[in-house]
Amino acid sequence: MENKDLIPTVEFCECHQIEFSFINTLNEHGLIKITSIEEKKYLSCDQLKNIEKMIHMHYDLDINIEGIEAISHLLERVDLLHRELNILKNRLDFYKERG
Amino acid sequence: MEFIDYYKILELDKSAKDEEIKKAYRKLARKFHPDLNPNDANAKKKFQQINEANEVLSDPEKRKKYDKYGKDWMHAEQFEKAGYQQRPGSGASPGGGGHSGGFSEDDFSDFFSSMFGSGGRPGGGQVKYRGQDFNAQLQLDLKDVYKSHQQTLTVNGKNIRLTIPAGVENGQTIKISGHGSAGVNGGPNGDLYITFSISNNTKFRREGSNLYADAELDLYTALLGGEIMLDTFEGKVKLKVNPETQPETKVKLKGKGFAVYRKDSEFGDLYYTYKIKLPSNLSEKEIELFKELSKIRANGK
Numbered sequence: 203m204e205n206k207d208l209i210p211t212v213e214f215c216e217c218h219q220i221e222f223s224f225i226n227t228l229n230e231h232g233l234i235k236i237t238s239i240e241e242k243k244y245l246s247c248d249q250l251k252n253i254e255k256m257i258h259m260h261y262d263l264d265i266n267i268e269g270i271e272a273i274s275h276l277l278e279r280v281d282l283l284h285r286e287l288n289i290l291k292n293r294l295d296f297y298k299e300r301g
Numbered sequence: 302m303e304f305i306d307y308y309k310i311l312e313l314d315k316s317a318k319d320e321e322i323k324k325a326y327r328k329l330a331r332k333f334h335p336d337l338n339p340n341d342a343n344a345k346k347k348f349q350q351i352n353e354a355n356e357v358l359s360d361p362e363k364r365k366k367y368d369k370y371g372k373d374w375m376h377a378e379q380f381e382k383a384g385y386q387q388r389p390g391s392g393a394s395p396g397g398g399g400h401s402g403g404f405s406e407d408d409f410s411d412f413f414s415s416m417f418g419s420g421g422r423p424g425g426g427q428v429k430y431r432g433q434d435f436n437a438q439l440q441l442d443l444k445d446v447y448k449s450h451q452q453t454l455t456v457n458g459k460n461i462r463l464t465i466p467a468g469v470e471n472g473q474t475i476k477i478s479g480h481g482s483a484g485v486n487g488g489p490n491g492d493l494y495i496t497f498s499i500s501n502n503t504k505f506r507r508e509g510s511n512l513y514a515d516a517e518l519d520l521y522t523a524l525l526g527g528e529i530m531l532d533t534f535e536g537k538v539k540l541k542v543n544p545e546t547q548p549e550t551k552v553k554l555k556g557k558g559f560a561v562y563r564k565d566s567e568f569g570d571l572y573y574t575y576k577i578k579l580p581s582n583l584s585e586k587e588i589e590l591f592k593e594l595s596k597i598r599a600n601g602k
Contacts (some may be wrong), residue, residue: 217488241426250489255336263331273337280339288472292508299506300513 206245220258227267228256233274260264304411307367308355315368319359326355344538353413363417432482434492441465443501447560448536456480456493463495468510471499504532510561510569515576518542522579533557533571540573548577 215222225245229236234253237244245253252274259265259273311325329351331337337345356583357363437456446494449467461480469475474496481491505512516531526544530537533554540552551574558569583591 251492258334258336262327263334264327265331277337277339284340288470292471296506296508296513299501 206265207247208239209250211236211243211245214245214250214253218254220257220261224257224260225253228253228270230266232266233267238254303355303412304371305350305355305410306498310350310354311358313358319360322355322358326351326359336593349409353409356409357413357417366417397434400535432488434481434491435493436496438496438498439465440498440500443499443507444534446497446499449560449565457482461493466563467560468564469497469499470509470562471497471501473497484583487523503534505534505559505571507559510559510567512558512569512571514571514573516573518546518575518577520577520579522546523548523575531573532560542575546575546577550573550575 209223213224215225225234225236228234233243233256234249237246256270256274259270260267272274306318311317311322311329313321313325317325330348333344333348333351335341335345335348338348342373357367396452435456437454439454446465446467446469449464450465453462456459459480461477463477466475474494477495479490479495484490501507505514507513512534516529516534518529521527522529522542523546524544525572527542528545529540529542531554534557538557540554540556551572554571554573556568557571561567561569580587
């Protein structure tokens, strides 16, 4: 399977020195998506940043899967609120300019 | 360059055991880890200090050296001569497990460098790390983001040519994949995040892809109708004014607004609000005629 957007899970786990079971658990909890092609398992590149965050949380900060799930949800909310805040700031500037 | 009290940073006594160091590091790292505090520069700085403190105190040899020389760290070189040898690739701390979040050399203090050198930093082993993400702010004028254009930026000494997309918002952040710091030991590069700071020096107010502005109408054009020239982002347009146009009337110039983000050749609308300017310094003749007009109006036309 040659696809530059997919990384074999074996390679990813080896690279980060982690067990496949960790990735598999993230997948089971719906936090990431493992793609299976011809009995081989892959991760899409666009998930890497998020997975690496979860690796830091688990291996550096000793946070369990349930904690990672809750934090991921809250981080998504923070991101959404951050974007909303930016829109509102711009709208406020708009009305300020209007005097 | 000042002495850094790593024990104080981790809120520990000098007699702290390895397990206590690990526990203190994890407790503080959970609070200040950049992944858990997005866009928080203070948390990032604090985490760097915590990480550095852990780097030293969780490594028996580094801790021994630090404890021995402490505030006299300037003389630490003698320690080297006395036979201290750094373990190659010893950076992955016992507490951190080698996943300290893509930190680069710049994330360690001069104090640390002076005492332990770059060889004592993480990343010296065979573990592959994704490179650190870079954050940059780009100041642009509103006119600069009306159309997509290419611009060369210098980030950490490297020139990066990128396309600034039309319609990007003030405060918006875009990701340029792979333009962060280089990965360690063959790991992938980090990403570059650019936040746009867009100043508006035009007469137009912007809300998303719509633009707003005021247009002054003289009394006679407002009453009798006529034509006026209005500014748009791409030059002037002629607009017909209806007779009996009221103050604060809004007119929409379809497609003359601002570029729509990520939709090439699509533009919002431009809204003009008419501000009617009453004449001043009236002549006697004008006053007389206005009085007459007033009488006509009072008598029911």
